Amino acid sequence: xxxxxxxxxxxxxxxxxxxxxxxxxxxxxxxxxxxxxxxxxxxxxxxxxxxxxxxxxxxxxxxxxxxxxxxxxxxxxxxxxxxxxxxxxxxxxxxxxxxxxxxxxxxxxxxxxxxxxxxxxxxxxxxxxxxxxxxxxxxxxxxxxxxxxxxxxxxxxxxxxxxxxxxxxxxxxxxxxxxxxxxxxxxxxxxxxxxxxxxxxxxxxxxxxxxxxxxxxxxxxxxxxxxxxxxxxxxxxxxxxxxxxxxxxxxxxxxxxxxxxxxxxxxxxxxxxxxxxxxxxxxxxxxxxxxxxxxxxxx
Amino acid sequence: xxxxxxxxxxxxxxxxxxxxxxxxxxxxxxxxxxxxxxxxxxxxxxxxxxxxxxxxxxxxxxxxxxxxxxxxxxxxxxxxxxxxxxxxxxxxxxxxxxxxxxxxxxxxxxxxxxxxxxxxxxxxxxxxxxxxxxxxxxxxxxxxxxxxxxxxxxxxxxxxxxxxxxxxxxxxxxxxxxxxxxxxxxxxxxxxxxxxxxxxxxxxxxxxxxxxxxxxxxxxxxxxxxxxx
Ligand SMILES: Nc1ncnc2c1ncn2[C@@H]1O[C@H](COP(=O)(O)OP(=O)(O)OP(=O)(O)O)[C@@H](O)[C@H]1O
Ligand SMILES: [Mg+2]
Numbered sequence: 433x434x435x436x437x438x439x440x441x442x443x444x445x446x447x448x449x450x451x452x453x454x455x456x457x458x459x460x461x462x463x464x465x466x467x468x469x470x471x472x473x474x475x476x477x478x479x480x481x482x483x484x485x486x487x488x489x490x491x492x493x494x495x496x497x498x499x500x501x502x503x504x505x506x507x508x509x510x511x512x513x514x515x516x517x518x519x520x521x522x523x524x525x526x527x528x529x530x531x532x533x534x535x536x537x538x539x540x541x542x543x544x545x546x547x548x549x550x551x552x553x554x555x556x557x558x559x560x561x562x563x564x565x566x567x568x569x570x571x572x573x574x575x576x577x578x579x580x581x582x583x584x585x586x587x588x589x590x591x592x593x594x595x596x597x598x599x600x601x602x603x604x605x606x607x608x609x610x611x612x613x614x615x616x617x618x619x620x621x622x623x624x625x626x627x628x629x630x631x632x633x634x635x636x637x638x639x640x641x642x643x644x645x646x647x648x649x650x651x652x653x654x655x656x657x658x659x660x661x662x663x664x665x666x667x668x669x670x671x672x673x674x675x676x677x678x679x680x681x682x683x684x685x686x687x688x689x690x691x692x693x694x695x696x697x698x699x700x701x702x703x704x705x706x707x708x709x710x711x712x713x714x715x716x717x718x719x720x721x722x723x724x725x726x727x728x729x730x731x
Numbered sequence: 732x733x734x735x736x737x738x739x740x741x742x743x744x745x746x747x748x749x750x751x752x753x754x755x756x757x758x759x760x761x762x763x764x765x766x767x768x769x770x771x772x773x774x775x776x777x778x779x780x781x782x783x784x785x786x787x788x789x790x791x792x793x794x795x796x797x798x799x800x801x802x803x804x805x806x807x808x809x810x811x812x813x814x815x816x817x818x819x820x821x822x823x824x825x826x827x828x829x830x831x832x833x834x835x836x837x838x839x840x841x842x843x844x845x846x847x848x849x850x851x852x853x854x855x856x857x858x859x860x861x862x863x864x865x866x867x868x869x870x871x872x873x874x875x876x877x878x879x880x881x882x883x884x885x886x887x888x889x890x891x892x893x894x895x896x897x898x899x900x901x902x903x904x905x906x907x908x909x910x911x912x913x914x915x916x917x918x919x920x921x922x923x924x925x926x927x928x929x930x931x932x933x934x935x936x937x938x939x940x941x942x943x944x945x946x947x948x949x950x951x952x953x954x955x956x957x958x959x960x
Contacts, residue, residue, distance in 0.1 A: 435839045638820045643810035644837045
């Protein structure tokens with residue numbers, strides 16, 4: 433057990449030595465792998481940010497029920513009891529005075545509101561349904577619209593659907609990209625290991641002649657592929673983080689211009705570990721295949 | 732320790748390199764294998780080291796029939812043999828010490844003891860102060876000693892050496908032969924391939940002679956002990 437561990441450590445050390453002995457080659461391989469992993473990672477991050485921007489925020493799954501301007505306390509009470517009865521989910525009442533205050537508070541609206549002779553806004557209810565299926569939302573909206581003194585029901589379900597479809601498309605594209613670049617990573621590693629084997633033909637031949645097992649010869653090569661892939665993954669994480677660093681102020685600026693607040697979230701430590709692990713596994717796979725094919729001639 | 736029974740080796744598209752060769756070497760013997768160039772000496776060496784397989788006949792080494800040897804058992808057989816190749820097969824991209832450490836690394840020997848053993852092996856062949864040198868900077872005789880140190884560092888029961896004194900002057904060659912004798916004295920079985928009949932007779936050990944692939948002489952007049960003097 434102890435001896436096995438020592439052998440694995442020795443192989444790992446050997447792999448590190450091989451990476452360090454040709455720094456330029458190593459750097460180029462890492463860059464190529466890094467760039468290959470950057471595209472799907474960036475795509476995944478973009479989809480994730482988009483989903484966060486709109487998909488899961490409760491606003492889009494709310495139904496706004498606007499009453500007629502002339503609706504009074506009695507009508508409001510009537511709607512309240514109907515909502516109670518319908519068990520549609522959570523709801524709250526937004527009186528017209530409060531709506532006006534909110535409007536005043538939003539970017540560039542204060543002057544316009546001040547110039548109005550009287551409050552043009554109606555009373556409203558904001559309903560957050562328990563069931564957020566697009567079809568159920570639409571059914572609820574139709575029900576609300578039929579109630580007395582309801583002037584307008586607003587539901588963004590079409591937009592939700594479109595956004596959802598877009599997100600799904602985005603995810604699919606990212607997945608295809610990931611598969612494509614995973615293949616590229618395996619191929620790159622396959623080739624680096626092939627070159628390693630060619631460069632070390634003499635050493636491999638001698639070690640076999642003096643009693644090395646196949647495992648002894650293959651182990652450092654497997655570790656080499658794995659290390660290279662994992663480091664390439666870290667390289668991709670660095671590239672993506674650098675890109676985000678450049679984008680963040682611009683996105684913040686843009687969000688501010690729209691009167692909102694949005695911060696791009698970047699790669700978490702967990703994401704980086706996963707990226708390195710994926711790179712490492714793919715590198716290991718490429719090395720494994722290459723070793724199987726190219727060590728055969730030493731049999 | 733080593734026995735060959737009616738061994739024939741025919742290379743693909745070649746003539747027979749060995750024909751019906753039989754012999755027996757007992758444990759602790761030092762034996763020379765001689766013959767003209769092309770007689771089949773290196774071929775026999777490769778058969779004994781399981782680098783090539785005989786076309787027919789059988790070879791038993793250390794109680795192990797090579798024909799029955801499974802592929803994944805081969806490395807473990809090789810570890811029991813100290814092999815010295817005609818072209819030495821040193822690794823020129825690492826220093827003397829690392830060349831000698833290689834067989835120990837292969838068997839997973841603990842690092843600290845490995846260093847001690849490698850240094851002892853280098854001292855034994857007379858290269859104690861060239862540890863950090865690279866093989867390319869060594870003379871032919873020194874490279875040969877390095878090859879011997881690498882072959883013996885795992886304390887093999889059998890040493891097989893192919894032309895270990897090729898291209899060496901008489902004094903260097905005698906030094907090399909002395910080293911092999913010292914191993915024989917501690918019980919190691921040694922087979923040395925050489926075409927240098929003069930030096931062979933100087934030492935008067937047992938001689939196997941090959942002529943065009945056939946064994947023509949199995950001189951057993953001299954006891955191995957007699958050769959050690
Ligand atoms: N790999 C091979 N393929 C085909 N023929 C070979 C091969 N190796 C050796 N031979 C032939 O087998 C015969 C014996 O060769 P071998 O190398 O065993 O001779 P040798 O006694 O070691 O000669 P030397 O003293 O020159 O080293 C030669 O005719 C040689 O051409
Ligand atoms: Mg030869």
